[in-house]
Amino acid sequence: MTKLATAVGQALADSGITAAFGVVGNGNFLAVAGLIAGGVRYVAARHEGGAIAMADAYYRATGDVAVCTTTYGPGLTNTATGLAEAVKHRSGVLMLCGDRPASGSRPIDIDQTVFAAALGAQTVRLVDPASARAAAADALGLARTGPCPVVLSLPSDLLAAEVPAGAVTGSVAPAARPLPAAAQIGAALDALAHARRPLLLAGLGAWRSGAAKPIAALGDRLGALLATTLMAGGLFNESPWSLGICGGFSPPRAAEIIGDADVVVAFGASLSDFTLHGGKILSPQAAVVQVDLAVAPTADRVDLCVTGDASAVACALLDGANARGLTACAWRAEAAEKIGRAGWEHEPYHDASTATRIDPRTLSMTLAGLLPRERTLVTDGGHFIGWPAMYWPASDPSALVFTGAAFQSIGLGFAGAVGAAVGRADRTTVVALGDGGALMGLPELETLIRIAESALVVIYDDAAYGAEVHLYGPLGTDISPAVFGDTDFAGVARSLGATAVTVRTVDDLTALRAWRDQDCRGTFVLDCKIVPDVIAKYLSDIRGHIRAGGA
Numbered sequence: 001m002t003k004l005a006t007a008v009g010q011a012l013a014d015s016g017i018t019a020a021f022g023v024v025g026n027g028n029f030l031a032v033a034g035l036i037a038g039g040v041r042y043v044a045a046r047h048e049g050g051a052i053a054m055a056d057a058y059y060r061a062t063g064d065v066a067v068c069t070t071t072y073g074p075g076l077t078n079t080a081t082g083l084a085e086a087v088k089h090r091s092g093v094l095m096l097c098g099d100r101p102a103s104g105s106r107p108i109d110i111d112q113t114v115f116a117a118a119l120g121a122q123t124v125r126l127v128d129p130a131s132a133r134a135a136a137a138d139a140l141g142l143a144r145t146g147p148c149p150v151v152l153s154l155p156s157d158l159l160a161a162e163v164p165a166g167a168v169t170g171s172v173a174p175a176a177r178p179l180p181a182a183a184q185i186g187a188a189l190d191a192l193a194h195a196r197r198p199l200l201l202a203g204l205g206a207w208r209s210g211a212a213k214p215i216a217a218l219g220d221r222l223g224a225l226l227a228t229t230l231m232a233g234g235l236f237n238e239s240p241w242s243l244g245i246c247g248g249f250s251p252p253r254a255a256e257i258i259g260d261a262d263v264v265v266a267f268g269a270s271l272s273d274f275t276l277h278g279g280k281i282l283s284p285q286a287a288v289v290q291v292d293l294a295v296a297p298t299a300d301r302v303d304l305c306v307t308g309d310a311s312a313v314a315c316a317l318l319d320g321a322n323a324r325g326l327t328a329c330a331w332r333a334e335a336a337e338k339i340g341r342a343g344w345e346h347e348p349y350h351d352a353s354t355a356t357r358i359d360p361r362t363l364s365m366t367l368a369g370l371l372p373r374e375r376t377l378v379t380d381g382g383h384f385i386g387w388p389a390m391y392w393p394a395s396d397p398s399a400l401v402f403t404g405a406a407f408q409s410i411g412l413g414f415a416g417a418v419g420a421a422v423g424r425a426d427r428t429t430v431v432a433l434g435d436g437g438a439l440m441g442l443p444e445l446e447t448l449i450r451i452a453e454s455a456l457v458v459i460y461d462d463a464a465y466g467a468e469v470h471l472y473g474p475l476g477t478d479i480s481p482a483v484f485g486d487t488d489f490a491g492v493a494r495s496l497g498a499t500a501v502t503v504r505t506v507d508d509l510t511a512l513r514a515w516r517d518q519d520c521r522g523t524f525v526l527d528c529k530i531v532p533d534v535i536a537k538y539l540s541d542i543r544g545h546i547r548a549g550g551a
């Protein structure tokens with residue numbers, strides 16, 4: 001016989017869980033002991049809001065579900081923002097949380113199932129010792145197949161109940177991926193048959209379905225150009241016909257080419273406000289075909305919806321193009337020269353650096369040549385995100401973890417870096433943050449320094465909530481609620497055990513070279529004092545749209 005909480009931890013380990021992030025308390029201490037006994041790597045976070053972002057980032061960087069574990073009540077409610085983000089991003093995360101007793105609520109309890117449901121997460125509540133292992137394995141199966149966050153609730157009066165020994169396998173099978181309807185494929189081929197400048201745009205859904213190769217092959221067949229959403233960056237790195245990211249971060253020349261497309265087929269991309277750059281990037285005349293598992297379009301711009309797995313649809317379109325004998329258009333040859341000069345590094349700018357503050361473009365471009373090639377880039381949210389997104393290309397979609405993007409939260413960057421560092425210890429984790437997001441999530445800098453084998457922290461310190469300043473300053477609004485003094489992040493980081501330097505000029509990056517020469521071991525913090533009034537194009541272009549509630 002084993003105690004229930006230990007048996008649940010063991011069942012999760014037996015079912016393939018290898019990493020867990022959490023904060024312990026009365027509701028989950030025994031379960032954590034069970035996870036550790038089962039061989040799971042447990043990382044102690046400093047705040048449950050960090051623990052959930054760690055598990056989410058682990059999923060994004062590896063494709064594997066990790067556990068986020070909390071005690072009941074405040075332990076779970078502390079996860080609210082990160083949990084909503086994980087739901088909206090569709091990250092596979094298993095929450096292992098204490099809950100009110102099976103025998104009835106205490107004065108301290110809330111209805112945790114309702115709480116989780118309000119954030120979009122489903123709950124599996126253990127009801128008796130005999131079925132506990134199977135329920136745990138099923139909850140994990142749901143998180144994997146969703147993929148989605150699932151809360152596995154541990155009633156506090158069952159934690160120490162005795163459970164019969166024995167291994168258990170879950171009964172949740174992956175849902176079959178829908179095959180596209182022939183009529184929809186036919187309609188998409190009709191659109192492509194008349195296209196003179198077809199663009200194939202791939203999002204995270206395309207990456208998750210393994211559609212990169214068939215999409216690239218379809219592109220070759222049609223003479224189409226390729227692009228990705230920010231989240232799927234790097235998917236077509238091997239193709240000379242890739243325009244990189246479509247959206248607010250597109251360099252002007254790439255955006256011009258994207259604007260010339262007359263038919264756009266979006267595979268596994270929700271066509272968010274960001275990808276469409278507030279409606280500015282695609283030609284109003286372009287026909288937009290959306291390929292997605294969803295049955296209804298997710299953006300107003302969609303003219304035709306093809307419901308199906310991105311990979312299956314790309315293959316069906318390729319077969320159809322062959323069967324119809326479609327010929328490749330001339331767009332690639334027409335655009336070749338412009339594509340070769342499309343990167344941000346080719347865009348001239350006036351360097352606004354002073355003796356005490358560095359231009360964020362100069363900083364980011366210099367860092368681009370210094371960052372380890374094998375890296376996972378984790379970013380927080382804020383105005384600064386433009387700089388890493390513009391200058392530091394991702395090697396593949398798992399190499400970018402943009403925390404908080406789906407729910408539009410700042411403050412999850414340090415925690416995301418912990419999840420990525422645990423999941424991909426073979427890569428250096430590079431985390432970029434603004435000073436606002438860094439201070440909001442500061443407790444997990446301690447966790448990062450404690451656990452990371454190789455991490456580089458880049459803080460873009462403009463001594464302000466820059467995004468808010470740039471949005472509301474031009475309206476003449478009082479911006480003082482968004483303006484602060486500089487923070488000595490280097491001093492804070494050193495006190496927590498990291499190596500750190502304050503960067504005011506390019507010369508201050510010499511210490512980074514030394515760290516690289518020593519194999520990038522441990523955590524290195526760059527506290528970069530940037531010129532505050534250089535505005536990234538993605539923001540200045542569509543300020544009015546964003547203020548009106550856009551992304």
Ligand SMILES: Cc1ncc(C[n+]2csc(CCOP(=O)(O)OP(=O)(O)O)c2C)c(N)n1
Nearest residue numbers: 382383384409410434435436437465466467
């Ligand atoms: C949890 C949360 N609180 C507030 C906001 C509103 N907000 C969006 S960007 C931003 C400023 C971020 O400042 P910082 O991290 O310094 O980055 P910067 O914009 O200066 O580059 C704020 C407060 C938010 N998105 N999420």
